[in-house]
Amino acid sequence: MCNLVIGKLKIKTGVPVFNYSITKLANFPIPMADLVSHPDEVRVVSRRFGQGAANLDRYLELDGYKAVQKALAMEPDSIINEVKNSGLRGRGGAGFSTGMKWSFVPKQSAKPKYVLCNGDESEPGTCKDRLIFEHDPHSVIEGVMIGALAVGAKSGYIYIRGEYRYLLEIMQKAIRDAYAKGFIGKNIFGSGRDLDIYWHGGAGAYEVGEESALMESLEGKRGIPRIRPPFPAVVGLWGGPTVINNAETLANVPHIILGGADWFAKLGTPKNGGTRLFCLSGNIAKPGVYELPMGYNLKRMLYEVGGGIPNGRKLKAVVPGGASCPCLTAEEVDVAMDFDSVAKAGSMLGSGGVVVVDDAQCIVKFALRTMKFYQHESCGWCIPCREGTDWIKKTLMRFHAGGGMKKDIDNIQYLAENMLGRTFCPLGDAAAMPTIAFVKKFRKEFEEHLDGRPCPYEKAGAEELVHA
């Protein structure tokens, strides 16, 4: 038994075998993204950030590949139970219990099973998986391996969005290093088991982050989602049962195996185990990616961790979990950031992208930019998403440019409400939900744009968008 000290929290772990001690944050030269820190942080997935852990030797010094060795000695069911009991929920957005998802994979399968890491990270406001790939790629590999052991898969794929080319290179190197050491490949750790892991790069498409579209993309096709059922756990990649998880989700798994389900569960709130990488962005004094316990108070996050709203501005709204989540108004931000509490507050914890909007911003424009994104990224498969996003975008453009009419406001809401729950995949919902919230919560601001009035928030002389 040893004590874990993570941030301010002292936690007893149930893992006597490994010395799972917190590594001190060191000031490594950081090539791309600036790292931030705050005393409230509880470092689990980010514990090796800035430590040079992309280097395999360094990773091994930092408890690397211990979890997978431990998992090798475990029964698949006990791995799944451990993950279930840890309260780990998907970090990709939907927040589904990871252990539960793994348990859906049939034990017997005529077709090969796969574990697939979703590193397509494209939800506006989200930039966390990027840090994991950059600073701790082996933890993702280890997560995939443990997932594979749990469900009986022999291969895993790590899909990284195309724009992240440097991360793909880092991941390639990490995988090659792990192969060279015999950690992956044939007879891993002398266990007699074979396990292959490959990398795969995307080429720019938000929709491909959706799990079934990701599989299509990996199979070399257009990223059009699949009809479900059958769910990926039963029929996934190349028709085989497939576990698909977000990179952060998988990166948490080795820590759960080493630290124990109990420890992990207690980091967060009931049914919301562990911590989360929150990506603070927008009108906030200290933007950055902070690892905070599940259930951390949003208001505190904004004002303590993020340093409040800069330039003497006031908070107008927060998008709590990436662009697809309905915004919370300044009055609504006193909320615990776990899946259930945010849902109760009428929004979603989503992918952890906390976008802060101050009172100098125009909500109509914000809504327009959000819809422009979904219109651009809609795969075009189903009518409501393809046509609805286009229609709302066009209306908002006219509206924001001063040609708005009162009925447009109702029309936007009508369209969004008629998209909601009726599209082929959740992208349509992702476009509709924030729109409905903007219109409902900021109707007055919409009305300020009526009657040919110029946008009250537009800086004088501001140009039109370059690209409509």
Place this chain on the structure above:
Amino acid sequence: MPAGLRLLRECEGETPSRQPAGRRRDKSRLLNMADVTLTVDGKKVTAPAGTLLIEACKTVGIEVPSFCYYPNLSLQGACRMCLVKVEKMPKLQTACTTVVGEGMVVITDSDEIKQARKSMLEMLLGNHPLDCPVCDAGGECELQDMTFSYGAAESKFMEAKNHKEEQQWSPVVFFDRPRCILCYRCVRVCGEGMDVWALGVQNRGVSSLIAPNKEDHLECEECGMCIDICPVGALTSGAYRYKTRPWEMKHVGTVCTHCGDGCKTTLGVRRSDTGMEIVRGDNRDKSGTNGDFLCIKGRYAFDFANHEERLTQPLIRKNGKLTPATWEETFALVGKKFAEVRDKDGGSAIGVIGSTRTTNEEAYLLSKFARVVLKTNNVDHHRTADFPALSAALRGKPDATASMADVYNAPAILLIGNDPTEQHPLLAWQIRNNVRLHRARLYLLNSQPIKLRRQATSFTQIPAGTEGKVASFLSGDDAAANALASPSTNRDAWTALRDKLHEEKNLIIIFGAEIRGNDIASLIAFGSALEGAKFICLADYANSRGAADMGLYPDLLPGYHPTAGGSDFHQEWAIPPTAGLDLPGMVEAGKSGKLKALYVVGSNPIGRLNIDPFACSKSFVVVQDMFLTETAVIADVVLPAANAYEKSGTMTNTCGDVQLVKKAGEISGTKADFEMIVRIADAMGFDVRKLVPFGGGTHADMGQSRGAQSGEADRHAVWLEMQGLEPKLTPLDPMAILDEIQRLVPGYDVSRVNLLAGNIEHTSLTKSGPGAAQKPESISPAHDGLFTSGTLGRYSRTLKSVMESHEVKPAEVAAD
């Protein structure tokens, strides 16, 4: 690896590379599934487990709206029109992808559902051009109909609509993106149904568009299925666009006049200056065996009918030149001449060549006319398959022939020779889709790597000309294996293949013209030893089978009864006792001056069979045709004939499926072959009531309908009246002879109601006559491809333009 092999690999169980998992339709899984019971709108519904909810609803008369769902194509769930409420599910579910479940409670009609459908339509219409008044699909548009039903008429959309110029993808396919609703039916029917994969989806989101395989144009089989299946006017036909409004046409379902498969094609006709013009062909009501299918010829190649070279006046050679004449003058001349020759030189100085494209009634009448009126057995036609040998081999065997419909359902198919994709497009469709949807096993033996090998369970390439050896080997001649063995297929492999085939139940054995004569007997000996095996013999023209069944042979009467005697015909007809001359025989007789007269009905032997045009220069030649063909130009008399789209009757496809031919178009100045034969008989002074069994009217009444007294034609009229159908009948109406055919020709005693209702009636050869040893070498395949159709095809502008766009030289494909 060529594209074909890739698919072959797929059907061997590798991962499908084209269709996403979960979207495939495999109806074989539905077989032998237990039933489940569910409730839809309060009605109890029972359906096999695995049935899609949308299909289950249909069984109790509940129509769930849909755009993207199309039976037998992969599932899309894209249009969201079929959203229904399934109890215990939080969101509305798509009925097109939901599988029925035990105890499921479904609501297909509620305010929420209506609103969902209405809003889908509103969103679609937002970017839809609404140019319905000029759109080809106007009046036949699923989007229009749906909008009418769900009332999305109020326009909320104010923005500029996304525009894209219309594109022409081929001589026959135009694409208008703004009208497209992206249901992907076209993409699927082209890929999954046709195995052509010429259409794809380009771009994403609202800029998605259907794209042809060659960027700005199509390279495909030009079947036009994409146009037919398009629910809106996005894909339109180059042959039809902007010609008329659908409601201005009459739609006549008849049989395609091109290959031997017998697709039902619905012709859209419109009044024109010269009669009734055919403006469109499609498979509107999908009631034929071809269901959704039509190939380029069935869909577009009706346009020969109003080709500018169409003959519309009788021609008589005067001073060496074919000169327009009146009908009276012409019939009188022909009648006089024929009678003269017959009376002076005997019937054996007259030759008759029949058609593979006229109706059964006409072929039968011609056969009868030759024997009874001209008193000759010199009768033949362009033979493209050895039906007499088939009939001889199948005699006495019940249920031994397969219908075209059977090909779609058979558990296994053996195909030797032929290339159905090119020569029998419907057969190829049936085979392909049987394999795709029911996992039929296809055994292929061919000298060429034909396209159907992509669907084959096993493909064996054999040297050209060894098809007959295959038949011998299958029937047990092991020595034949020596000739067949090759490095890729050794003796053991051949034996293994035969063993495998021996295990197949209900196998359909299909063979082309490569197998004839005794080889047919061998093949049938082999097949008859298998449980439930059936046969199909492939012939090339629309009524090749009818021509054979109706006895257009020098030694065979209708039903393969020998001219020598022993059939019912000999009791009713006065038949010359000795067999007549076949076509080469007639040519020889012509050369030696023994053939004094030649009567050619709807055939172009000089153009098609390499006959010396001077062979008959000493004979009086009468030709009935639509055009001045190579044969017509040497004639003494040319009679302008109507084609199969301009007359009524029946035709028999290569499988033996009989169907009703209905009159659609009409060109003034032409007559049906049937009428012309009757009128020539009349002009010869023959009592036409002995030719066509109609009532007791007088000579002057020809052309009038008669009271019901005696004669089969009148019975037909009475019968029609009893069935509530129009009793319009004259001795010039081919239906007047149908009763006689049904009574005398074995196998043709099929249900009249079904025939007249437009259904297919399969004939069997069980009771046919013994046939006769035909000369296998007299068979001359037409060598038509997808874009050619004998002499007729040359007069189709559409086929011509498609060939030009494909840079296929007609001479290359039509050479025979």
Place this chain on the structure above:
Amino acid sequence: MKFSDEFEARFAEMVPHYPTKRSALVPTLLYAQDEVGFLSDEVIAEIASRLDLTELEVRNVISYYSMLTTKPRGKFNVQVCTNISCMVRGGEDILHHCAKKLGIGHKQTTPDGLFTLEEVECIGACSWAPAAQVNYDFHENLTTEKMDRILDEYKKKATQ
């Protein structure tokens, strides 16, 4: 069609990673594009034949992914993010600034063929907004001055 040895090595390594050849399509296209600059007809034909696909299938895939292009672009593809996190921190100003400086608009290329400008969706740099990517390099916490320096540096790089 000839690709570099590096491409060939990558391709050869990649294909056996998957149970179907086609699976290598998307990354292969991106690597080919990196090398040739865009996906020319020739590249499409070559990749289609290597992966047993029709050219139509390859084109359908290309047109789905926003990073893939069948049109030539400048040597440096300046991709400015204007999505929400960047927008509220002045991402649009960066875009306009680039447009003015380079004298081109969205998806246009400078006459010297050096720069193409593109307004892009979120590139995953939200906490370091506003951000842009030039080819695969990220540039974050941008100001117009910083953007100037960056563009100048690329220009210098090209002329060296």
